[in-house]
Amino acid sequence: MLELVNRGYVYRAIPISDEVETYLRQCFGADRKMYNLHVAYLYDYLEKNDYQIGDKLPSLKKMGMPTVSAFKKQAVSDDHVAYLYLVDAFASNEAKQHFNKAVTAFNKIAYKKQYKKAALKRQKTLGIEPTFRDLKGMPKFHSRKGSKSSYTTFNQNGNIYIEDDILYLPSAQKSSVKVVGLKLHTHRPLPHGSKIKNVTVTINTKGQFDVSICVEFPKEIPSIGIPNRILGLDYSQSHFFVDSEGKKANYPHYYRKMKERLAKEQRILSGRVKGSNRWEKQRLLVSRLQNKVVNQRKDWLHKKSYALANQYDMIVVENIDLRAIGQNKHYAKNQQDNGFGTFRLYIKYKLEQQGKYYVKAPKNFASTQLCSTCSHKNTVLKGNVAVREWDCPSCGAHLDRDINAAFNLKQYGKYFTKDEILPQIVVA
Ligand SMILES: [Zn+2]
Structure with missing residues (x-):
């Protein structure tokens, strides 16, 4: 069956000229500026309207938040930031979406009335009372020194395309830069028949550019018929997972070691004076390590899920609420490490x-x-998670908790095949 699939591809990219690089940086700046205008308006509104800690933030409409174009006009007249007109219009529009998302996310946790650690420390050592700005999750100003900057632009009538390994992006009407091109380091071409939907350009702390190209393309999905090779996967706190054949995931040690190192470097960072040279140096080190940890984990999850998906026709997992486990104090840490939810998605x-x-x-x-x-x-x-092995009171079988569970999942897959898949195949 031919289906349309969406997928993102990330490439390292180099702007084709200094002007293009300047233009891209202006787009990042516009995104940041527009976001910060929203935050400033929000803070002002909350102060004037006697915001109470624990309350949700009002909707943008209720706040009377100006439109993006009104902000643009205002910003130009106030501090002569004309570049808001000289960049991709999407760059500023996306900022509004991001801000809106941040408000929604905050409203979900507003009732917790939690302050950031740094604010609590300040209160303890300096006696400075925290304000609503110090609440966890409260939208905050994006700084130029942040870890990375980005902006997203959307394809309209083919104004984003690739020619000879150069990615062309739309420019702004008022910009002097007419052709925005980035030379791609294409280690892997886009699938045949790809349509580009949108592109996000990012610059990291080292000043390197990356583009994430989101495409849609037709793909032939084969039909495998009745699944023969079925595997049950039981989520396991200590092994990541145990499968119905009794195999454990073998979560790698190097990853754990990296996490320990990262925790150590983060402690050093929190002990340094914020904004100092030594702090900045340490911050870069921490951000590099964080990246490495994230990449190592992703890489492992991809390889493992790839191997399983190739080997089996059907994989059955528990419908376990991973968020509930994540909120349990005893398990929270381990759960975050594991990323079983991501693993399920990959599979x-x-x-x-x-x-x-x-x-x-x-x-x-x-x-x-x-x-x-x-x-x-x-x-x-x-x-009762403490019981790792048990004897069945009915038939006396001696069972390993995890392997038994994985085996049951596999059995469920077999029944599922009979009830759900078979009739469909017969009808078709
Ligand atoms: Zn039994």
């Missing part, structure tokens, strides 16, 4: 790409409590 799309099956067992399916030999339900295990 899902890698399977579906091949016309294979990704199945989430329903919430009421007690994969842990069922005996995989006789189907007896052992409710003693419910919520």
